[in-house]
Amino acid sequence: MIDAGIVLASDSRTNAGVDNISTFRKMKVFERPGDRVIVMVNSGNLAVTQATLNHLEQGMRRAEGAPNIMNVRSMWEVAELVGSALREVRHRDGPFLMQTNVDASANFIIGGQIAGEEQRLFMVYTEGNFIEATPETPYFQIGEVKYGKPIIDRVITAGTNMDDAVKCVLVSFDSTMRSNLSVGLPIDLVCYEKDSLHLSLVRRFDEQDPYMRTLRQKWGEGVRRAFAELPRLEWDGH
């Protein structure tokens, strides 16, 4: 989340052991232009995250008075709804998964804006509690978080513009994909511009995407050039 808006992205790789790698969308958009844009990305056990989203969607079809994603008045309440749904699913399915030592953990990042308040960004933990991004910590990562963190730490501040934020997110994913098989293209990416109350960009980058290919190639070249230009250590061995 930057002053200009929010960028959210997710890969599509799901793995249950290296012999079973599939592609599933991990991003969900709830949008009513002019009223709200809510984007969720998730990581962890796919059955748990899908059941949690199903739970939220069922809530939208229930009696009109009951709070749901499309009628609550704050992003905080959205995060509460996600946390509660996640708790309910894990309460129901968790004991069965534990019997075979299956990891039932799941995380959500929720970003967006509801008319009447500011844009906000949350991360929901597997326990169902959550935290909100602050100016000091403007971004969240879930899933395979470490390989892609250094570039975000170097580039992103509140004042970063949207173009650079998009580039940074894609470079962060590229670093992760190079070092970890369980993260892979395609990547779903959305841009939300602050106070617009609609999504500006919804885009999927796959292996054939020309921008993604250029970015990966030029980033690799740029990093190797930066490396080559570093001075060598002077020592007697030479």
Next chain:
Amino acid sequence: MIDAGIVLASDSRTNAGVDNISTFRKMKVFERPGDRVIVMVNSGNLAVTQATLNHLEQGMRRAEGAPNIMNVRSMWEVAELVGSALREVRHRDGPFLMQTNVDASANFIIGGQIAGEEQRLFMVYTEGNFIEATPETPYFQIGEVKYGKPIIDRVITAGTNMDDAVKCVLVSFDSTMRSNLSVGLPIDLVCYEKDSLHLSLVRRFDEQDPYMRTLRQKWGEGVRRAFAELPRLEWDGH
């Protein structure tokens, strides 16, 4: 490990919670010029790694016939000695540490050469078993491994020269230190040139080290420049 030799490095940060961060050397050198160079770096529970090293040193003072680090004829046997010592320490101390949920895990990387065989590189797991580096996987990391992995994956091959390997190891540590508080300067670094049977470089880099400062600054600048030169994504939002 590259064709030209081996570079080993370790940071010195030990933490038992963020309010208790101390500096301890995590590298141990066993060298008898012309006969053997054995360098060990470790990660994990400091009491366990120190006790393991103590165990190995006691072995060197025992009856002359018994195998120890300084008399075995292969690096494989060195790795076996380290694994056995680690198992013994964990067998003795582990149950007490478990009582208070203290993590008793520890890892070692062992690199070097003994006269009569090639240079070799091993990683000893906390369970005491170990693996050896191959041309396809020429490097090992232990401890906080992920942040610093992408640059190694991009740069290091068997044909990389020693200067570049040294730069790469230091850049890898820099990336890790930027993203994780539990890794910090000073860094101990040694270079071993293949078949030399003595260490070419033993150097400690601290906060004031001019080369390390230059490297960090120039690398940061180079990465930001590489990032700035990436093309922006063309989209209708602009």
